[in-house]
Amino acid sequence: MLGQMTAPKKLCLLRLSAIGDVCHAVAMVQQIQAQYPTTKITWVIGKIEASLLKDLPGVEFVIFDKRAGLQGYLDLRRTLKGRKFDVLLHMQVALRASLASLCISAKVKIGFDRLRAKEGQWLFSNKKILPQKNPHVLDGFLGFANALGVKTQAPTWQMPISDEDQLWASEAIASAKPIAVISPAASKAERNWHSEGYAKIADHFIERGFAVVICGGPTTAEKLLAEEINTLSQHTLINLVGETTLKQLLAILKLAHVVIAPDTGPAHMAVTVGTPVIGLYAHSNPHRTGPYLYQDYVVSCYQSSVQQQYKTPVAQLPWGIRAKGNGLMNAITVGQVKDKIKQVIADHYPELQ
Numbered sequence: 001m002l003g004q005m006t007a008p009k010k011l012c013l014l015r016l017s018a019i020g021d022v023c024h025a026v027a028m029v030q031q032i033q034a035q036y037p038t039t040k041i042t043w044v045i046g047k048i049e050a051s052l053l054k055d056l057p058g059v060e061f062v063i064f065d066k067r068a069g070l071q072g073y074l075d076l077r078r079t080l081k082g083r084k085f086d087v088l089l090h091m092q093v094a095l096r097a098s099l100a101s102l103c104i105s106a107k108v109k110i111g112f113d114r115l116r117a118k119e120g121q122w123l124f125s126n127k128k129i130l131p132q133k134n135p136h137v138l139d140g141f142l143g144f145a146n147a148l149g150v151k152t153q154a155p156t157w158q159m160p161i162s163d164e165d166q167l168w169a170s171e172a173i174a175s176a177k178p179i180a181v182i183s184p185a186a187s188k189a190e191r192n193w194h195s196e197g198y199a200k201i202a203d204h205f206i207e208r209g210f211a212v213v214i215c216g217g218p219t220t221a222e223k224l225l226a227e228e229i230n231t232l233s234q235h236t237l238i239n240l241v242g243e244t245t246l247k248q249l250l251a252i253l254k255l256a257h258v259v260i261a262p263d264t265g266p267a268h269m270a271v272t273v274g275t276p277v278i279g280l281y282a283h284s285n286p287h288r289t290g291p292y293l294y295q296d297y298v299v300s301c302y303q304s305s306v307q308q309q310y311k312t313p314v315a316q317l318p319w320g321i322r323a324k325g326n327g328l329m330n331a332i333t334v335g336q337v338k339d340k341i342k343q344v345i346a347d348h349y350p351e352l353q
Contacts, residue, residue: 007036008086008148012104015091016046016064018187019246019265022053023272024138024292025091027155028145033058035150042085044076044100052246052269055160064100077103089144090125093117098124110147116140134319138292155292157272161251169251172240175211178352181256181275183215183266184229185222191262193280193329195225199232200334201260204341206235209352213256215249215266218242257352258344260337262329267291276348278340282328288320297340301331 011032015025022045029041042060045053050061062079065072080103088106090097093116101109101124111117111125113132122128129143142152173179184198202212214229214237216222226241244252249266253259254273261267262280268291270277277291281300290298303314305323345352 006149007039009039010083010085010087011039011041011148012085012088012106013041013043013091014088014097014101014104016044016066016094016097016100017049017092019049019052020268020289021092021137022046022049023157023265023268024141026053026056026159026272027138027157028141028152029056029059030156030158031142031152032145032148032150036148044104048246052250055162057158057160066096073099073103076100080104087148089147090121091141091144093119093121095119097121101125110144112140134287136288136290136292159250159272161247161254161273165245165247165251166254168248169255172243172248173211173213173238173252173255175238177209177211178257178349179213179255180205180210181213181215181253181259181266181270182229183259183261183264185216185219185225186262186264188283189221190324190326191264191283191329192225193262193332195228196232197332197334197337198229198260199234201337201341202229202233202237203235204334204338208341208345210257211238213238213252214241215244215252216241257349258341263289276344278337278344280329280332280337282331283323285314285320297344299332299336299340301328304331 015022042062044062044064047063047065050063064076085106088104088109090101090109090111098121108127109125110127111121113128114122129147132143145152182198186192205212214226222241226239230237230239250269253270253275256275259270259275259277263284267277267279271291271293277294279286279291279298281298281302282305285302286298286300305328306314309323310317
């Protein structure tokens with residue numbers, strides 16, 4: 001374990017992906033900056049993720065292209081050649097990240113504790129963070145700041161959004177009504193709720209006086225899901241799926257009053273800009289991966305799914321174990337989601353009741 005550490009002069013952070021995880025990591029980085037303002041921070045990050053976080057104050061980004069294969073490692077090594085860091089925060093257990101860590105020269109390489117250092121990550125670090133009992137992913141990241149001697153607090157975010165992107169978002173929505181964003185697609189289709197449910201929730205929002213925006217990436221699957229929701233809805237929806245950069249999407253989420261999403265990056269992006277999120281969960285434990293500030297608004301059938309699948313109470317299963325299979329999200333009802341919408345409005349926008 002780590003002894004008392006002084007503020008590093010040069011700090012490298014290795015967290016390549018994914019969108020939600022790098023959003024969690026931002027909260028940790030900004031707490032380090034608050035306590036150690038003279039520390040120079042370099043973040044080795046994935047290409048897509050860098051497009052969201054670019055312009056983050058006080059952080060130098062070095063892009064690692066995982067799709068480039070061996071060339072990606074060679075490029076990273078060449079970029080960092082001759083540079084030495086006081087500390088590397090090795091915050092990703094994937095083997096490709098551990099191999100990337102070999103391209104980074106640092107006196108101290110801090111990884112996860114032995115229990116969480118999966119895929120052999122423990123072999124690539126010489127120090128460990130302290131063990132934690134059943135942490136949220138973000139709390140796990142804060143453990144790295146603690147390892148540096150940072151006294152962490154409740155997370156906050158300062159996400160850079162340009163005036164140009166904010167203006168784009170305002171013009172794209174062009175509505176004086178309160179805004180509800182539906183980001184219906186996760187990276188794996190099994191984590192998506194059904195299009196009929198999303199359409200009914202969109203209609204419910206519109207009948208309550210909201211404008212409804214559908215957001216998502218440019219993949220064919222996401223576009224088809226958005227088209228299905230549009231077709232099933234009884235009202236006109238604003239479909240921006242595939243039409244935004246990540247920065248523009250962040251601006252849209254900041255304008256929104258509420259976001260509905262499964263276990264997907266935009267849910268965590270919304271948290272960083274202070275927009276309440278109703279998370280829909282069946283496969284992963286929302287206490288580990290759910291919208292950090294908005295756990296009270298999660299609709300989850302995870303516990304029942306896992307217990308049924310493994311025939312064991314959740315408390316006796318490994319923390320973070322996932323439920324597998326298609327159709328699990330169908331256990332979430334429209335009524336449950338409507339109840340959470342009512343709760344969000346009562347808590348944050350009583351004038352809209």
